[in-house]
Amino acid sequence: MAERKEESFLDDIDTAEAEERADEINEIDDAALELDQLRAERDTLRDRFMRALADAENARKRSEKDRREAENYGGSKLSRDILPVYDNMKRALEAASDEQREVAGALIEGVELTMRELLSVFKKHGIEIIAPGVGDRFDPQHHQAMFEAPVPGTKSGDIIQVAAEGFMLHDRLLRPAQVGVSSNPAGSD
Secondary structure, eight states: OHHHHHHHHHHHHHHHHHHHHHHHHHHHHHHHHHHHHHHHHHHHHHHHHHHHHHHHHHHHHHHHHHHHHHHHHTTHHHHHHHHHHHHHHHHHHHHOOHHHHHHTHHHHHHHHHHHHHHHHHHHHTTEEEEOOOTTSBOOTTTEEEEEEEOOTTOOTTBEEEEEEOEEEETTEEEEOEEEEEEOOOTTOO
16 A cells, blocks of 8 residues: 555656646747747837838938929929010010110110129029020920921921020929921922
């Protein structure tokens, strides 16, 4: 019977040890599962963080682009509205005869100074004049054909008259140059 008690005692120890080991294995499994869950959560949070960082960078770039465009092109409506002033001043100076320049020299000099100041303001704000010449090729990106006419000695698409200069604001067209274009058929030059 003592032997049996000893066996029963050893069995109890083995069972207790086995239960302890099973508990330890369960704890390790639980810890591994929790670790896997934490890794998955970490990866999800890292992905969300990287996306948020990319979104913030894209928003910063968009904002910078919008700011530059507003700075460069925000005054385009005002610029377009001032172009007729330039046109009228230019026509006034071109219309002044030598006799009128002698009689009203100070007035014409004042208009010329005002024109130079206007051109200086244009340059300061990135407004450039498109001034095609007679004989230049018609460019639909910068010119507007006001009429077509066959003119001897010209090729089709040549500018034969400039009605009004055009204007660019930085790299955008404010107003195309208004021109007349030769319509000579091919081979009739």
